[in-house]
Amino acid sequence: xxxxxxxxxxxxxxxxxxxxxxxxxxxxxxxxxxxxxxxxxxxxxxxxxxxxxxxxxxxxxxxxxxxxxxxxxxxxxxxxxxxxxxxxxxxxxxxxxxxxxxxxxxxxxxxxxxxxxxxxxxxxxxxxxxxxxxxxxxxxxxxxxxxxxxxxxxxxxx
Amino acid sequence: xxxxxxxxxxxxxxxxxxxxxxxxxxxxxxxxxxxxxxxxxxxxxxxxxxxxxxxxxxxxxxxxxxxxxxxxxxxxxxxxxxxxxxxxxxxxxxxxxxxxxxxxxxxxxxxxxxxxxxxxxxxxxxxxxxxxxxxxxxxxxxxxxxxxxxxxxxxxxxxxxxxxxxxxxxxxxxxxxxxxxxxxxxxxxxxxxxxxxxxxxxxxxxxxxxxxxxxxxxxxxxxxxxxxxxxxxxxxxxxxxxxxxxxxxxxxxxxxxxxxxxxxxxxxxxxxxxxxxxxxxxxxxxxxxxxxxxxxxxxxxxxxxxxxxxxxxxxxxxxxxxxxxxxxxxxxxxxxxxxxxxxxxxxxxxxxxxxxxxxxxxxxxxxxxxxxxxxxxxxxxxxxxxxxxxxxxxxxxxxxxxxxxxxxxxxxxx
Numbered sequence: 401x402x403x404x405x406x407x408x409x410x411x412x413x414x415x416x417x418x419x420x421x422x423x424x425x426x427x428x429x430x431x432x433x434x435x436x437x438x439x440x441x442x443x444x445x446x447x448x449x450x451x452x453x454x455x456x457x458x459x460x461x462x463x464x465x466x467x468x469x470x471x472x473x474x475x476x477x478x479x480x481x482x483x484x485x486x487x488x489x490x491x492x493x494x495x496x497x498x499x500x501x502x503x504x505x506x507x508x509x510x511x512x513x514x515x516x517x518x519x520x521x522x523x524x525x526x527x528x529x530x531x532x533x534x535x536x537x538x539x540x541x542x543x544x545x546x547x548x549x550x551x552x553x554x555x556x557x558x
Numbered sequence: 559x560x561x562x563x564x565x566x567x568x569x570x571x572x573x574x575x576x577x578x579x580x581x582x583x584x585x586x587x588x589x590x591x592x593x594x595x596x597x598x599x600x601x602x603x604x605x606x607x608x609x610x611x612x613x614x615x616x617x618x619x620x621x622x623x624x625x626x627x628x629x630x631x632x633x634x635x636x637x638x639x640x641x642x643x644x645x646x647x648x649x650x651x652x653x654x655x656x657x658x659x660x661x662x663x664x665x666x667x668x669x670x671x672x673x674x675x676x677x678x679x680x681x682x683x684x685x686x687x688x689x690x691x692x693x694x695x696x697x698x699x700x701x702x703x704x705x706x707x708x709x710x711x712x713x714x715x716x717x718x719x720x721x722x723x724x725x726x727x728x729x730x731x732x733x734x735x736x737x738x739x740x741x742x743x744x745x746x747x748x749x750x751x752x753x754x755x756x757x758x759x760x761x762x763x764x765x766x767x768x769x770x771x772x773x774x775x776x777x778x779x780x781x782x783x784x785x786x787x788x789x790x791x792x793x794x795x796x797x798x799x800x801x802x803x804x805x806x807x808x809x810x811x812x813x814x815x816x817x818x819x820x821x822x823x824x825x826x827x828x829x830x831x832x833x834x835x836x837x838x839x840x841x842x843x844x845x846x847x848x849x850x851x852x853x854x855x856x857x858x859x860x861x862x863x864x865x866x867x868x869x870x871x872x873x874x875x876x877x878x879x880x881x882x883x884x885x886x887x888x889x890x891x892x893x894x895x896x897x898x899x900x901x902x903x904x905x906x907x908x909x910x911x912x913x914x915x916x917x918x919x920x921x922x923x924x925x926x927x928x929x930x931x932x933x934x935x936x937x938x939x940x941x942x943x944x945x946x947x948x949x950x951x952x953x954x955x956x957x958x959x960x961x962x963x964x965x966x967x968x969x970x971x972x
Contacts, residue, residue, distance in 0.1 A: 409969060438932070440965045449969050463572060463853040466598035467610070468619045484619060486604035489878045489930070493887055494850040496941060498932030498961055502885065 402476050404535045405512070405519060407450050411529035414441055414448035421524035425515060434503060436512040437521045437530070450521070450530055453478070453499040453512040461511070464494035476535075479513045482506070559584040561863055562646065562654055564636045565662035566590030568598060568849055569830025571617050572856030573660050573863070574629045580864035586628065587654065589646075591635040591663075594686050596624075600849050602689045603717035606696070612686060636663065639805035641823035658825050658863040661802070661813055662856065665795035665831040665847050670705075674767025679774050680789045683714045695788040698722035703776050703786040705764050707734040709877055711792035712747070716881055718790070719756060726757040726784050728776075733760055738877045738888045742904060743911050743927050750884050750909060797832045797845055810834055812845040819859040819870050827863055829855035838872035838941065839890040839922065846875050874941055884909055884928060889936040891915055891923035898922055901954045912957045919950040924960070932961035939964050947972045 419435035427434045437452040459478050462470040469484035470491060480500075487507040491500045500511045512519075514532070522532045561577050563570045566588050574586050590596060601615035618624070624631050637647040639659075647653045667682040669675055681691050696702055700723045704711055707729035718725050727734075733744040734751075748758050763779040767789060776784040797812035808814040808822040812834035819827050819835060828835075830852035834843050851873040861868040878887040894900055894915040902913040908928065915923035920943050924936040938944075939960070946953065949963040949972070966972070 433931075440962055442962075442966060442971050445971050447969070447971050449965050449971075451965055458857075460850070460853075463857065464850040466568065466600040466617070466849055467604075467614060468617060484610075484614065486601060486609055486614070487880070488600060488604070489880065489885065489887075490600070490849050492930065492934055493876050493878045493889070493937060494853075495934035496938030498935035498938065498964065500934065501932065502930045504883065504930075 402535045403514075403517070403532050404455065405452065405514060405522070406531050406533050407452075408529050408531075409447065409449040411527045412439065412448040412450050413527055413529075414439055414443075415526065417524040417526065418450055418521035418530055421520040422512075425520040426510070434505075434510070436499075436501075436510060450525075451499070452521075453495075454497065455512075455514075460494040460496065461491035461500045464490045466490060473513075475514065475517060477514050478511065480509055480511055482508050485509060560655065560657045561586045561660070561860075562656035562658070563588045563660045563662055564646070565660075565664050565830065565832070566592070566596040566631060567662060567664050567830060567852060568617060569664075569833075569852040569856035569859075570660065570662040571596050572853050573662060573829060573860040574624075575627065576857045576860035577864055578627045578629060580861060580866060584864075585630075587630045587632060588624075589632055589634040589636060589648075589654070591633070592685060592687075593633055595621075596631060597686060598849075599684060600713075602683060602686070603713050605686075605689050606683075606692060606714070606717035607720040615686065636801050639802055639807060639823075639826075641806050641826055644825060656825075659827065660856075660859055660863060661807070661821065661826065661828040661832055662830045662852075662859075663798040663801075663832045665797050665845075667791065668794040668796050669791065670793050672705075672764055672766065674769075674774075675789075675791060677767055677769050677774065679769075679787065680767060680791060682791050683710075684795070692788065692790060696721050696723050699724065700787045701773070701785055702726075703728060703764075703774075703784050703789045704792060705789060706730075706792035706794065707758065707760070708792065708794065709735055709738050709879065710795070712879055712881070714790060714792055715751065715756065719751075719754060719882060723788075725755075726759060726786075727751070728762050728764055728778065728784075729758075729760045730763045731760065734758065735877075735879065738879070738892075739886065739925055739927075740893060740913065742902075743886060743888075743913070743925050746906060746909055746911060746927050747879075747881060747884070747886060750881055754882055795831070795847055797834070797847075799832060810843075814843065815870075817869050817871075818862045818867065819855060820862065827859040829859040835870060836872035838874045841872065846873055848875070848877060850876065874937055876937060878933075885930050886927040887924075887930075887933055887936075888926070889924040890921075890940045891917075892925045893923065895922050899950075899954065901957045903957050912960075914953055914957045914960065916946075916950060919946045920944065921946065929958065932964075935961045935964040939967075944968070
């Protein structure tokens with residue numbers, strides 16, 4: 401059964417533990433700027449929205465990569481291979497969600513890879529605003545809906 | 559069913575892979591004109607800077623990829639197309655019969671009418687073969703002249719600088735990357751390169767190149783001249799449509815296609831740098847010779863070839879450019895649309911600039927210098943035509959809150 405990160409912004413309190421956990425696990429430092437997940441803070445509306453890659457079925461980042469540095473693993477997750485990534489950043493402009501980012505200190509791009517099936521953000525979240533569940537569950541479909549609307553053809557609707 | 563694809567670039571390879579997904583039994587043949595495995599021209603600058611070797615430019619890293627997917631990749635250059643009898647003659651003799659044909663023959667560098675461009679030591683930077691010549695000639699401390707500082711020229715520029723050459727970039731228009739960025743952004747870029755030791759000459763033409771004893775002499779419209787061991791020509795590219803003369807496939811700047819990437823000939827499609835397809839922003843049909851468009855075209859054309867009708871709603875023009883740590887990008891109608899509002903923030907000393915262009919309360923175009931975080935939302939906002947509502951007012955005051963605006967509108971926080 402494939403699993404996916406499902407985010408329920410209503411449950412998010414904006415504590416940003418997910419950002420710290422992510423950057424620590426992926427970069428070895430507590431640096432939200434290098435986190436693969438980002439909490440958007442709409443304090444005027446008292447809303448917080450954790451935001452990261454939805455692992456599109458057919459991903460723009462992957463098809464735009466000129467050197468095969470982004471592949472799909474057995475869990476459907478799009479992974480960046482640092483040894484192949486040349487840092488051209490085409491994926492960062494091709495991803496209409498803005499969830500592939502350039503890391504200037506390594507010259508490579510970074511994106512969520514669900515920590516190999518054990519996402520650190522999920523473990524760090526105290527309110528279960530981020531959970532890791534079977535893809536069939538509700539919530540994921542909502543994100544797919546957004547993916548569809550951005551399509552130049554029929555890419556993310558598969 | 560035999561699908562034949564002319565061209566082994568990203569559009570051709572993506573198309574072949576998509577066809578295979580759609581039809582497990584079809585015969586799929588890619589005919590590539592160069593004697594290399596399918597590779598990415600976009601990766602060549604990184605080969606020049608020494609970041610990768612030639613294998614690193616290959617579009618697929620697994621050597622068995624094409625064989626494993628039942629995709630035959632053959633070296634052959636297309637000659638004449640006989641669309642009536644569904645066959646394509648090859649330049650070296652022989653012909654190939656097809657049921658569906660994809661023209662993905664890409665583009666080739668334009669050679670301006672300047673005397674001396676055929677001299678030894680003058681190279682385009684387009685193929686792996688070009689790259690080998692440049693690698694050989696552009697050694698540390700050598701004088702190199704780059705002809706053209708458009709998008710491709712500017713990408714090559716970074717690679718040449720990283721090789722430690724003494725570089726002059728000569729651009730005939732009044733600024734660098736004139737089709738990607740406005741005066742403010744390209745002025746920043748020019749200043750940045752000058753600070754990094756590059757001699758940038760805009761509004762200057764190369765009049766003539768002559769061969770001296772141990773060097774090339776490059777005469778400029780300013781009356782001055784530059785000496786060089788190597789001249790790299792990046793004066794634009796043009797679609798490879800020559801072989802279609804008299805074939806019944808209509809061409810203009812590129813191969814004319816409809817909203818399904820079909821050409822004027824039955825069962826013949828076109829994709830990538832050779833296709834004159836719909837531009838999302840202008841609604842007009844033009845050639846957008848960029849990697850993400852090639853990928854989109856290849857995939858959509860293949861779905862249509864396989865009988866799964868898929869409209870092409872138009873591709874967004876977008877570019878990203880690196881300049882030794884300074885990253886710039888532009889999207890869609892970056893220069894604005896008639897009657898639309900715009901907002902900009904600029905910190906010239908910090909090399910930061912962001913300009914947003916609106917169509918009503920929808921985002922229509924973006925230029926960014928020094929902003930990279932979540933920059934892809936520019937594409938998302940433009941392509942979804944998401945109404946920004948009150949977030950437009952926020953962006954008019956604070957353009958840098960773009961990603962926030964996208965997430966808010968997507969989440970219904972309005």
